[in-house]
Amino acid sequence: xxxxxxxxxxxxxxxxxxxxxxxxxxxxxxxxxxxxxxxxxxxxxxxxxxxxxxxxxxxxxxxxxxxxxxxxxxxxxxxxxxxxxxxxxxxxxxxxxxxxxxxxxxxxxxxxxxxxxxxxxxxxxxxxxxxxxxxxxxxxxxxxxxxxxxxxxxxxxxxxxxxxxxxxxxxxxxxxxxxxxxxxxxxxxxxxxxxxxxxxxxxxxxxxxxxxxxxxxxxxxxxxxxxxxxxxxxxxxxxxxxxxxxxxxxxxxxxxxxxxxxxxxxxxxxxxxxxxxxxxxxxxxxxxxxxxxxxxxxxxxxxxxxxxxxxxxxxxxxxxxxxxxxxxxxxxxxxxxxxxxxxxxxxxxxxxxxxxxxxxxxxxxxxxxxxxxxxxxxxxxxxxxxxxxxxxxxxxxxxxxxxxxxxxxxxxxxxxxxxxxxxxxxxxxxxxxxxxxxxxxx
Amino acid sequence: xxxxxxxxxxxxxxxxxxxxxxxxxxxxxxxxxxxxxxxxxxxxxxxxxxxxxxxxxxxxxxxxxxxxxxxxxxxxxxxxxxxxxxxxxxxxxxxxxxxxxxxxxxxxxxxxxxxxxxxxxxxxxxxxxxxxxxxxxxxxxxxxxxxxxxxxxxxxxxxxxxxxxxxxxxxxxxxxxxxxxxxxxxxxxxxxxxxxxxxxxxxxxxxxxxxxxxxxxxxxxxxxxxxxxxxxxxxxxxxxxxxxxxxxxxxxxxxxxxxxxxxxxxxxxxxxxxxxxxxxxxxxxxxxxxxxxxxxxxxxxxx
Ligand SMILES: Nc1nc2c(ncn2[C@@H]2O[C@H](COP(=O)(O)OP(=O)(O)OP(=O)(O)O)[C@@H](O)[C@H]2O)c(=O)[nH]1
Ligand SMILES: [Mg+2]
Numbered sequence: 001x002x003x004x005x006x007x008x009x010x011x012x013x014x015x016x017x018x019x020x021x022x023x024x025x026x027x028x029x030x031x032x033x034x035x036x037x038x039x040x041x042x043x044x045x046x047x048x049x050x051x052x053x054x055x056x057x058x059x060x061x062x063x064x065x066x067x068x069x070x071x072x073x074x075x076x077x078x079x080x081x082x083x084x085x086x087x088x089x090x091x092x093x094x095x096x097x098x099x100x101x102x103x104x105x106x107x108x109x110x111x112x113x114x115x116x117x118x119x120x121x122x123x124x125x126x127x128x129x130x131x132x133x134x135x136x137x138x139x140x141x142x143x144x145x146x147x148x149x150x151x152x153x154x155x156x157x158x159x160x161x162x163x164x165x166x167x168x169x170x171x172x173x174x175x176x177x178x179x180x181x182x183x184x185x186x187x188x189x190x191x192x193x194x195x196x197x198x199x200x201x202x203x204x205x206x207x208x209x210x211x212x213x214x215x216x217x218x219x220x221x222x223x224x225x226x227x228x229x230x231x232x233x234x235x236x237x238x239x240x241x242x243x244x245x246x247x248x249x250x251x252x253x254x255x256x257x258x259x260x261x262x263x264x265x266x267x268x269x270x271x272x273x274x275x276x277x278x279x280x281x282x283x284x285x286x287x288x289x290x291x292x293x294x295x296x297x298x299x300x301x302x303x304x305x306x307x308x309x310x311x312x313x314x315x316x317x318x319x320x321x322x323x324x325x326x327x328x329x330x331x332x333x334x335x336x337x338x339x340x341x342x343x344x345x346x347x348x349x350x351x352x353x354x355x356x357x358x359x360x361x362x363x364x365x366x367x368x369x370x371x372x373x374x375x376x377x378x379x380x381x382x383x384x385x386x387x388x389x390x391x392x393x394x395x396x397x398x399x400x401x402x403x404x405x406x407x408x409x410x411x412x413x414x415x416x417x418x419x420x421x422x423x424x425x426x427x428x429x430x431x432x433x434x435x436x437x438x439x440x441x442x
Numbered sequence: 443x444x445x446x447x448x449x450x451x452x453x454x455x456x457x458x459x460x461x462x463x464x465x466x467x468x469x470x471x472x473x474x475x476x477x478x479x480x481x482x483x484x485x486x487x488x489x490x491x492x493x494x495x496x497x498x499x500x501x502x503x504x505x506x507x508x509x510x511x512x513x514x515x516x517x518x519x520x521x522x523x524x525x526x527x528x529x530x531x532x533x534x535x536x537x538x539x540x541x542x543x544x545x546x547x548x549x550x551x552x553x554x555x556x557x558x559x560x561x562x563x564x565x566x567x568x569x570x571x572x573x574x575x576x577x578x579x580x581x582x583x584x585x586x587x588x589x590x591x592x593x594x595x596x597x598x599x600x601x602x603x604x605x606x607x608x609x610x611x612x613x614x615x616x617x618x619x620x621x622x623x624x625x626x627x628x629x630x631x632x633x634x635x636x637x638x639x640x641x642x643x644x645x646x647x648x649x650x651x652x653x654x655x656x657x658x659x660x661x662x663x664x665x666x667x668x669x670x671x672x673x674x675x676x677x678x679x680x681x682x683x684x685x686x687x688x689x690x691x692x693x694x695x696x697x698x699x700x701x702x703x704x705x706x707x708x709x710x711x712x713x714x715x716x717x718x719x720x721x722x723x724x725x726x727x728x729x730x731x732x733x734x735x736x737x738x739x740x741x742x743x744x745x
Contacts, residue, residue, distance in 0.1 A: 028453040058723035066733065083584025084603050085734045095606055097587045098580040100633045107453045109631055121608040125590075128610040241449055250466045254499035262498060268463045268612075273449070297494035305449045309462040309495070322470050346608050361613050364470070423613045430617035432608045 032126040035136035036146035037115035040167040044205035046077025051212035054101035081112040096126040121346035132161040155193035244272030246326040247363035264311035270418035289316040323365035325409040336441035347433035351391040362422035373401040413437035461628040462495040472573035479505035481521035482691040484577030504531035510554040511538040512672040512694040520649040535565035585737035597621035599743025665698035
């Protein structure tokens, strides 16, 4: 009996099939979990995989065996993502686990992140590329500081869609009142963050209520199950197709006797649409030219848009190298050495200090930077700005002014997640110590 | 104006674009990259992506095979043919040579999985490679599911799972001191099914053992092992002929086949989509040693 999967009286289980052979051209949703330690993130992912029949029998058997050996009363589905030895010993998630599943409607990449404050940087890693974040809250505890920190980080990282999952509803007697109190409190907090799109779902990750199928235990809830929402949330318009931004990654110049005089600029389209014939400007030089061709190894294409990796050829011979950026003459990012950014500090060994010098990586450009000022540090609970702060320690967030050695070709992060974000690297240890989101560049 | 819906990309195109981006980052930023190429399906897909990333120029780095000496002849032949076609430089890090020179010693169970690690690290040091592309995917195994795309390794090639570098957006940090290196996994986000869809879509030829064929096997722990010079049946294990194919290709002494009639890529895709067992679970004796076998090997410098 010790290794059952907990089950509730759900509406009749729906058959969800994996990606069949025909399922080549599906769209992709990347989502991350967030929320405080033990609020049920990994359990929810395990449940989602289990109920969509995405688990393999040997994976499930392994998890059942470990659960049984530990004397758990039920199969701990969190073990499906908590795969490291230390995670299993401590019963917490330490680093992001990536898992994959598909339904006939969509393909999903899951980043299951840790809730423990010590590993916030790993949560940030998982959330930085997410289209959607699931923020879990334990219904018994309500919002705690770590729920607010993660919600704030999601909004700072501009994860376009948020879903608040009020979890462990089984432990509060499926109470509508408890649910509504938490939903209201979170909605009020999210309004201050200017979170783009928020949905709220009451769930029991352990028992599977409202995960894949609607729950019979909460008839008062009229919204969709979590999976239903994940399958249908509209993400196509999240991409920026307006501002042409093409950071040059690598110059392709074959040293060959058959292909001569070839010079192509390889990169991934960050935003906008590039077409042959378009007038373009190259930064930082400011030279203009026309796109002669947009190529891939499979031949030329009529248009390139995010997230395509292509090679752009220009009509004129101009000097272009890695770190330059191709845009339109009438729509260009700032060419800026003075950068205002929100910074999340991720290093436990040394704080960010005014006067500190670091390496940075922004798009395909590397530079050095000096911290010129720290405007304030944020209190996560109250969102109060502490202007007397003179450093940012591990997991602290603040607004920072930096001066860079070479200009960045930068947009505001809220307008462009690729040309608006950069990482800060400690030159002595080579570790990535800060995540920065540009507020203003001049 | 075109509607945004027209600018959709399929998940396979998105994965391809991401992998190409990763490879170009490595070549632009690292000094001496090398790609691990075993002739297995993941490394074959990875090599195809490398061709695409740098076309019309040639693949701008050598490939390396860590040769355990326990090879499937079809795979070795494929490796050599592909290398010749693309005009690549092939580095072979040879376990048999390392055994002969005394650098490593055969382990008690005869499995060469663990002893390939020092051989790999020795070749890395000798050639001063600072970036090693590997075809590992996060969906393969629970420790792999935790690893970054750019995975920092210290001068002993060790992975420290509790202390990985944050990896935000697509800003990969490949900085390292001399002697340290970065393992790079361009296929991190691909699943087994994605790999097969891509093989079908790109019409990539594979070593024949990936498709159903008849072979003399024995059954052990529910897996089918080919009887060959590296694999000796134990007393009481009965040899018989079966229709099988390989889902993974590793060391011939510990890689098992699965029963299958799938003799075309379409049939393999159908089979993979319907299968209920992971590829490593179905085919790898080496992962069965303990719950954390892969994590432990990775800590020691394994891929
Ligand atoms: N009763 C009940 N228990 C739950 C539910 N969801 C999770 N749990 C339990 O809560 C505990 C913590 O669950 P995890 O899934 O590991 O929590 P987590 O959010 O992933 O924790 P970290 O990753 O370490 O931050 C486990 O014992 C779960 O079984 C739920 O819906 N109901
Ligand atoms: Mg967890």
